[in-house]
Amino acid sequence: xxxxxxxxxxxxxxxxxxxxxxxxxxxxxxxxxxxxxxxxxxxxxxxxxxxxxxxxxxxxxxxxxxxxxxxxxxxxxxxxxxxxxxxxxxxxxxxxxxxxxxxxxxxxxxxxxxxxxxxxxxxxxxxxxxxxxxxxxxxxxxxxxxxxxxxxxxxxxxxxxxxxxxxxxxxxxxxxxxxxxxx
Amino acid sequence: xxxxxxxxxxxxxxxxxxxxxxxxxxxxxxxxxxxxxxxxxxxxxxxxxxxxxxxxxxxxxxxxxxxxxxxxxxxxxxxxxxxxxxxxxxxxxxxxxxxxxxxxxxxxxxxxxxxxxxxxxxxxxxxxxxxxxxxxxxxxxxxxxxxxxxxxxxxxxxxxxxxxxxxxxxxxxxxxxxxxxxx
DNA sequence: GCGTATTGCGCAATGG
DNA sequence: GCCATTGCGCAATACG
Numbered sequence: 001x002x003x004x005x006x007x008x009x010x011x012x013x014x015x016x017x018x019x020x021x022x023x024x025x026x027x028x029x030x031x032x033x034x035x036x037x038x039x040x041x042x043x044x045x046x047x048x049x050x051x052x053x054x055x056x057x058x059x060x061x062x063x064x065x066x067x068x069x070x071x072x073x074x075x076x077x078x079x080x081x082x083x084x085x086x087x088x089x090x091x092x093x094x095x096x097x098x099x100x101x102x103x104x105x106x107x108x109x110x111x112x113x114x115x116x117x118x119x120x121x122x123x124x125x126x127x128x129x130x131x132x133x134x135x136x137x138x139x140x141x142x143x144x145x146x147x148x149x150x151x152x153x154x155x156x157x158x159x160x161x162x163x164x165x166x167x168x169x170x171x172x173x174x175x176x177x178x179x180x181x182x183x
Numbered sequence: 184x185x186x187x188x189x190x191x192x193x194x195x196x197x198x199x200x201x202x203x204x205x206x207x208x209x210x211x212x213x214x215x216x217x218x219x220x221x222x223x224x225x226x227x228x229x230x231x232x233x234x235x236x237x238x239x240x241x242x243x244x245x246x247x248x249x250x251x252x253x254x255x256x257x258x259x260x261x262x263x264x265x266x267x268x269x270x271x272x273x274x275x276x277x278x279x280x281x282x283x284x285x286x287x288x289x290x291x292x293x294x295x296x297x298x299x300x301x302x303x304x305x306x307x308x309x310x311x312x313x314x315x316x317x318x319x320x321x322x323x324x325x326x327x328x329x330x331x332x333x334x335x336x337x338x339x340x341x342x343x344x345x346x347x348x349x350x351x352x353x354x355x356x357x358x359x360x361x362x363x364x365x366x
Numbered sequence: 367g368c369g370t371a372t373t374g375c376g377c378a379a380t381g382g
Numbered sequence: 383g384c385c386a387t388t389g390c391g392c393a394a395t396a397c398g
Contacts, residue, residue: 086372266387269386
């Protein structure tokens with residue numbers, strides 16, 4: 001096993017410049033506004049000629065891929081396109097995820113508000129019950145001692161004007177859709 | 184953001200590539216991450232060796248930046264580092280966002296479950312009330328005509344065995360502390 | 367095996 | 383001037 005150059009793939013990155021012949025502006029104009037006029041201003045560099053001619057005449061050989069090859073250029077271009085696409089999608093996905101977070105946060109708030117409301121309603125009802133129970137207790141002595149015959153219950157709770165629960169819960173809109181997430 | 188100059192630089196990208204020519208491994212830089220490119224092994228191509236010298240001998244001039252410059256290399260390296268860092272953070276952020284989504288989804292489910300439970304409790308209590316009201320109505324003819332003496336209430340609502348709500352909610356674990364959202 | 371998709375990396379332009 | 387961000391191309395690799 002040994003393999004001679006096994007080291008890790010260290011992207012060597014050479015870069016030849018290739019000026020890109022032909023129309024490169026085939027970009028379908030992604031969303032955001034690209035718009036470009038392509039005025040060619042001075043290329044930053046490269047010397048000139050771009051690599052039309054590599055320093056040494058040597059070109060392909062067993063190991064090298066000649067960048068002059070038409071096929072090479074074609075493949076590169078295809079890959080570049082794919083890369084562009086991939087990155088676009090990646091970005092889109094990120095944005096979507098972010099939006100999802102916002103939506104979920106909103107829904108969370110709504111749910112919490114609802115919980116608060118329900119809790120309040122419950123609390124009111126429970127208080128009513130308690131009050132009722134107290135009234136009962138008032139008129140009915142609680143624990144008759146063992147051995148003593150239970151007194152005939154004849155006192156029913158007086159109205160006591162339980163109208164105090166003037167809470168306006170009459171809306172009673174119980175609209176929970178179960179687990180369905182909102183649109 | 185960013186779409187500054189409308190003309191995307193025509194990607195001229197020349198790239199002279201200067202392979203690592205001489206000992207380029209001068210980046211010990213253990214900053215945090217270690218990882219560095221190993222000495223080159225060559226295979227990959229390109230100009231193979233040649234790149235030690237750019238295609239044309241000309242280098243600096245009024246406009247071009249000579250890549251041979253020590254300072255240039257230094258700047259490049261610094262930028263590369265910054266780029267790496269930036270990308271790392273970007274990725275991290277994306278991951279965090281994704282996780283946030285998961286957390287929010289979980290919390291949402293919890294909240295919905297709670298709502299369901301509260302709704303049920305409310306419903307039970309309300310039913311009780313209704314039942315009670317009906318019983319009252321049964322024994323108390325609603326509107327005593329004016330002038331008529333109110334009948335002596337002596338019949339209190341029979342138990343009616345309202346035990347039908349045997350749902351064991353006696354646990355009453357109403358752990359909600361009011362408006363406080365659970366942790 | 368070939369073709370696209372994804373990923374790491376470097377370069378250059380640009381923003382702050 | 384420096385670092386941060388971003389678009390882009392290249393090459394290696396993953397995936398079908």
